Amino acid sequence: MVSETILEFYPFDVDYSSNEGAIRIFGVTSDDKRVVVLDKNFKNYFYVIINPKKEESAVEYLENLEVASEETKIKPLDIKIVKKKLVGNPITAIKIVVENPSDVSILKDYIKETPGYIDRVEEDIPHYKKYLLRNKVPMGSKLICHGKKVDAMKYNADYVIETNKLESDGENFEKTRIMAMDIETYNPKGNPSSSKDPIIMISMQTNDGFKKVITWKQFENPQKYVKFVDSEMDIFLELSKTIEKIKPDIIVGYNSDVFDLPYIFERAEKYKIKLAWGLDKTNLNVRRRGTNAVSKINGIPHVDMFQFIRNILGPTLKTETLDLNSVAKEIIGEKKKEGINWTDIHMYWDEGGEKLKKLVEYNMHDSKITLKLAEKLSPIVLELSRIVGQPLFNVSRMRYGQCVEWFLAKNTDEFNELIPKKPYSKNVGERFVRSYEGAYVHKPKPGLFENIVVYDFRSLYPSIIVSHNICPTTLFCDCCKKGYETPKIKDKTYTFCEKEKGFIPKLLEDLIKRRMRIKEILKDMKKSDADYSILSARSYAIKTIANSAYGFYAFPRSRWYCIECAESITAWGRKYIKDVIEKAEKDKFNVLYSDTDSIMISLEDSNLDKIEKFAKKINKELPGMMELEFEGFYPRGIFVEAKKRYALANKKNELTIKGLEVVRRDWSSIARNTQREVLEALLIKGSTEKAVDIIRNRIEQLKNREVPLKDVAILTQLKRRIEDYSSIGPHVAAAKKSKQNFERGHMISYVVTEGVGSISEKSYVITDVENKDMKYDSDYYINNQLLPAVERIFSAIGVSKDELKGKLQKKLDGFFGDKK
DNA sequence: TTGAAG
DNA sequence: TAATACACTTCAA
Numbered sequence: 001m002v003s004e005t006i007l008e009f010y011p012f013d014v015d016y017s018s019n020e021g022a023i024r025i026f027g028v029t030s031d032d033k034r035v036v037v038l039d040k041n042f043k044n045y046f047y048v049i050i051n052p053k054k055e056e057s058a059v060e061y062l063e064n065l066e067v068a069s070e071e072t073k074i075k076p077l078d079i080k081i082v083k084k085k086l087v088g089n090p091i092t093a094i095k096i097v098v099e100n101p102s103d104v105s106i107l108k109d110y111i112k113e114t115p116g117y118i119d120r121v122e123e124d125i126p127h128y129k130k131y132l133l134r135n136k137v138p139m140g141s142k143l144i145c146h147g148k149k150v151d152a153m154k155y156n157a158d159y160v161i162e163t164n165k166l167e168s169d170g171e172n173f174e175k176t177r178i179m180a181m182d183i184e185t186y187n188p189k190g191n192p193s194s195s196k197d198p199i200i201m202i203s204m205q206t207n208d209g210f211k212k213v214i215t216w217k218q219f220e221n222p223q224k225y226v227k228f229v230d231s232e233m234d235i236f237l238e239l240s241k242t243i244e245k246i247k248p249d250i251i252v253g254y255n256s257d258v259f260d261l262p263y264i265f266e267r268a269e270k271y272k273i274k275l276a277w278g279l280d281k282t283n284l285n286v287r288r289r290g291t292n293a294v295s296k297i298n299g300i301p302h303v304d305m306f307q308f309i310r311n312i313l314g315p316t317l318k319t320e321t322l323d324l325n326s327v328a329k330e331i332i333g334e335k336k337k338e339g340i341n342w343t344d345i346h347m348y349w350d351e352g353g354e355k356l357k358k359l360v361e362y363n364m365h366d367s368k369i370t371l372k373l374a375e376k377l378s379p380i381v382l383e384l385s386r387i388v389g390q391p392l393f394n395v396s397r398m399r400y401g402q403c404v405e406w407f408l409a410k411n412t413d414e415f416n417e418l419i420p421k422k423p424y425s426k427n428v429g430e431r432f433v434r435s436y437e438g439a440y441v442h443k444p445k446p447g448l449f450e451n452i453v454v455y456d457f458r459s460l461y462p463s464i465i466v467s468h469n470i471c472p473t474t475l476f477c478d479c480c481k482k483g484y485e486t487p488k489i490k491d492k493t494y495t496f497c498e499k500e501k502g503f504i505p506k507l508l509e510d511l512i513k514r515r516m517r518i519k520e521i522l523k524d525m526k527k528s529d530a531d532y533s534i535l536s537a538r539s540y541a542i543k544t545i546a547n548s549a550y551g552f553y554a555f556p557r558s559r560w561y562c563i564e565c566a567e568s569i570t571a572w573g574r575k576y577i578k579d580v581i582e583k584a585e586k587d588k589f590n591v592l593y594s595d596t597d598s599i600m601i602s603l604e605d606s607n608l609d610k611i612e613k614f615a616k617k618i619n620k621e622l623p624g625m626m627e628l629e630f631e632g633f634y635p636r637g638i639f640v641e642a643k644k645r646y647a648l649a650n651k652k653n654e655l656t657i658k659g660l661e662v663v664r665r666d667w668s669s670i671a672r673n674t675q676r677e678v679l680e681a682l683l684i685k686g687s688t689e690k691a692v693d694i695i696r697n698r699i700e701q702l703k704n705r706e707v708p709l710k711d712v713a714i715l716t717q718l719k720r721r722i723e724d725y726s727s728i729g730p731h732v733a734a735a736k737k738s739k740q741n742f743e744r745g746h747m748i749s750y751v752v753t754e755g756v757g758s759i760s761e762k763s764y765v766i767t768d769v770e771n772k773d774m775k776y777d778s779d780y781y782i783n784n785q786l787l788p789a790v791e792r793i794f795s796a797i798g799v800s801k802d803e804l805k806g807k808l809q810k811k812l813d814g815f816f817g818d819k820k
Numbered sequence: 821t822t823g824a825a826g
Numbered sequence: 827t828a829a830t831a832c833a834c835t836t837c838a839a
Contacts, residue, residue, distance in 0.1 A: 398827090399827060399828075400827090400828045401827050401828050402827060402828095403828090404828070405827085422827095435830085436829095436830080437830080437831095438829075438830030438831055439829095439830065439831065440831095441831065441832070461829090547828090548828050548829090549828085550828080550829065551828025551829040551830095552828050552829085553828085553829085554828075554829050554830085555827075555828050555829075556827090557827050557828095558827090558828080566829070566830095569829095570829085570830075595831090596830095596831085642832075642833055642834085643831080643832060643833075644831075644832055644833075645832090645833075659832085659833075661834095666826080666835085716826070717826085719825085719826070725825090726824090726825090726838095727824065727825055727826090727836085727837055727838070728837075728838095729825070729826065729835090729836060729837070730835095730836070730837095731826085732826095758836085758837075759835095759836065759837085760836080760837075784835085788834090788835095
């Protein structure tokens, strides 16, 4: 008889093993021991929805159901009639519990024959995910495990415990050990290919001070952290040993899903070396799907920072490309090592000595900045994982839609709701072609203005969802005669229940209130406080989910798709912002502009009293949790004719620029920088003269070819495969002419060169322009890039194209005159 | 001049 | 495997 054990630990990964017949929770104790907890108590289940009139015969059928399968007979372990709701509609269902998760797919064809059968739900969810939906296993947060110790032979762990009870405590693990890694390959002939090009070194670094570079060519006076091995093959043996020794809780890389880990895997396979890194002693598992890949280690979450940044963080970043260098620069203020071009790496290897030492430094530096990124971002991924309720490995690869879906699925039980099925592809197709009206954008007053006040609605769409109870479960309810009625949407209105809170608005309300509490606490904290980064990560993760709910209603593959809900949200949004505009104009404020949830007003002076009163008045009339907030005061701003394009300068002389060429990556740096300088001259210095001078100088520089090539490069993404283009734009033409292999999704940096023909014919990829020593087309950059960008700004302040040219001409004449 | 594609 | 609105370019018909 084995006595009961109680163990506190922090989970980092969860899966299901059919061999064990158990859910496996992998984690770490506070004294750095590895733990595997086996839970055999959770049985999989699904629901069959039936006609309530056939209840009895349905139960009888299911009670007697028995399917013969190899050697055994399979039947439901338990059946139970339940009254549930499916997207708000009361239904009768039978919950069918099975012994083994695999029984679901064996039984389901026979379930169809149930008398009164209508549908089946919750059968399409993998067992471990279902477990996580119904059992709280917060990643990186303390669990108290009751159970008995069992044989640990099969695992690379200190404790293996079969549990009968798990309690969650809420305390976060403070010593999460993150290991970053990066590889370099020997690829003299272009893109690295794992079938030909060896790995020459691997670097690793952890957040608790461990550093190592493994390489198989010796050089003098190596860095302390270098470990020489005899051959490429030995790299893999040394790497496996190192991982086993340092026991990381999380392994991170940058693009490691698609590059580093598959490459390591494929090279090791060549030498028939197994990479048994999993806590269950299984090998690194690489699944390739076309150009995509997912690399998993059982028990140790592999987080590819690139995936998370691309899917979730990317839209909030300023950077135009998501390569490690740009992302690191923006998020942690660090760059990659300069001076080594990745195409030259093979030369550093061949030359050896000091060059090789430099390459080692470079390799280590990449691991270092990947690690720093992970230190900064892993709190967010962990928080997101805890809110969504799925493993770190999965959540770090999810997009917005999946995050919301799993978050909602986790919370259906307390509302007695079932998880609806995924839509059939036929329905998805129909949904894709449906469109609806979006937000309202007020036509701007062009010109230069002073004393600008900006107000915006705090979380407009989430607060509308909550305040008007917008949910597929409350749409067209039977209980309210009136309910919340939307403004007119193409001659009709929708009504939402006023009595019973919908399941999604209720969850959103809880999230928003939770975030408000966190923000209150953060206000009184210093950035250096221990919990600051955790709380701000939590706030960010909550915001991510809350802001995605509206989009999820309109998302064709959504399980809770509701186009009427999405239409209602934007309709109310339009009404509220238009009301504010109307009332502001009635109160004689000068409304300059408004977009979706914000309004900009120009005052005669910087006295904000009047406008504070105005906001208070608006807020008194707003329902529920809706609120108009003061966003900021800007001494000067420029609005151009077009919507969604303006620039504001705050008291600190910082510019906020929206939509203008300055912020667009598909414009050359020379055009963008010049436009920025012109805006600074006008908004901060208040001088048209200075602005004209700047333009004149830039034109001269272009004419004299003093502008470096990188400043005339234009960045455009290849959205399709090159061969799929019917219309050949300049970026496609440049990519086609290049010897480099460009694939869908690649960014093309091209330059328009001197010569004859169309723009496309004159466009070449920047590296080709460099290599072939071609010259950029000065006229193109002056007339098609620089001038249009600044002309828009000048025409806003009442200087026409011709007038601007006149001013420039005079200046240029004078300039030439001086020169002579 | 207009629509497609970016 | 979140949404729509909007401006403006180049290319090709």
